[in-house]
Amino acid sequence: MSSVFRFFPVFAAVLCFAAAAQAQSKPGPRVAGKIELAEGITQIEDKDKRTRRPAVGDSVYEGESIATSRQSELHLNMADGASLIVRENSRIRLTEYVADGGDKDRSLIELAQGAMRSITGWIGQYNRANYRVRTPLVTIGVRGTDHEPTHLLEGDPRGAPGSYDKVNEGAAFMESKQGTVEVPANAAVFQALSAAGLPQLLSDIPAFFKPGRFEQQFQQRAQALKNAIPQRRMDRIDFLKKQGLVPPEAQKALDQVKPLEQKGKELLRWLR
Numbered sequence: 001m002s003s004v005f006r007f008f009p010v011f012a013a014v015l016c017f018a019a020a021a022q023a024q025s026k027p028g029p030r031v032a033g034k035i036e037l038a039e040g041i042t043q044i045e046d047k048d049k050r051t052r053r054p055a056v057g058d059s060v061y062e063g064e065s066i067a068t069s070r071q072s073e074l075h076l077n078m079a080d081g082a083s084l085i086v087r088e089n090s091r092i093r094l095t096e097y098v099a100d101g102g103d104k105d106r107s108l109i110e111l112a113q114g115a116m117r118s119i120t121g122w123i124g125q126y127n128r129a130n131y132r133v134r135t136p137l138v139t140i141g142v143r144g145t146d147h148e149p150t151h152l153l154e155g156d157p158r159g160a161p162g163s164y165d166k167v168n169e170g171a172a173f174m175e176s177k178q179g180t181v182e183v184p185a186n187a188a189v190f191q192a193l194s195a196a197g198l199p200q201l202l203s204d205i206p207a208f209f210k211p212g213r214f215e216q217q218f219q220q221r222a223q224a225l226k227n228a229i230p231q232r233r234m235d236r237i238d239f240l241k242k243q244g245l246v247p248p249e250a251q252k253a254l255d256q257v258k259p260l261e262q263k264g265k266e267l268l269r270w271l272r
Contacts, residue, residue, distance in 0.1 A: 029062060030098060031059045031060075031061060032078060037214055038053075038054045038056055040071050040073065042069070044066055063093075067091045068086050071088055073214060075214065079097060080122045081122055083222035089156075090116060091112040092111050095110050101122070104130075107131045108134065111135050111150075115150040118145075118147060124145060126233075133165075138163045141172065141173050142173075143170050144170045145168075145172050147172045147183075148165065150208075162190055166205055169185055178197055186205075188206065
């Protein structure tokens with residue numbers, strides 16, 4: 001009997017150590033990407049509505065918003081190896097961006113106005129259901145894709161108001177309240193601001209879908225990143241295993257809790 005009671009202080013100590021590890025202070029904001037090019041007047045707004053001017057090499061974080069003005073452009077190297085352009089006169093929000101290499105990875109970008117180009121990273125490859133671009137009208141998803149979501153407001157000289165997506169490679173889909181339309185490569189889809197029906201595949205790609213001044217530079221970087229995505233993902237997983245949100249000794253204690261808890265339950269049953 002004495003050996004049974006000697007077990008409980010050890011079990012309680014491990015539980016306390018594990019609880020302390022779990023109660024550590026929350027980590028800082030997640031890095032969503034880094035700035036590769038900042039041309040013209042652009043602005044980043046954080047969750048607390050504080051604004052800053054972006055510079056090459058700066059990080060952008062989950063939850064932050066990006067706004068560009070006329071003849072401005074921002075290029076981002078995202079945490080999962082994706083490449084992103086925020087084109088002129090555009091506003092996006094990096095609502096969710098988790099790139100830890102697992103099945104909980106996700107990307108949700110809200111496009112309030114203007115245009116962007118996204119060459120997806122490992123989230124678009126391995127967690128496609130968790131990749132979304134959302135406009136005020138539609139949600140856009142991918143099948144592993146290079147695509148150009150666009151949302152034009154009333155009076156925008158670029159084209160008719162509504163939501164568009166042009167697919168350069170792979171495939172995408174546009175989902176509205178009325179249903180979903182698949183979009184193949186080298187095609188564009190449109191949901192009009194006033195439309196009540198399904199998004200429509202366009203017979204011709206609108207003229208405003210054209211390369212920017214730095215498109216070649218962007219594509220070269222994106223290709224280099226794309227080739228490195230599998231290794232980059234494994235590096236991220238390895239880093240988290242080593243660094244994690246808790247130190248290795250605390251993680252070891254957490255791993256011990258489950259079998260010890262089971263032993264404790266068995267001993268309690270025996271005591272009864």
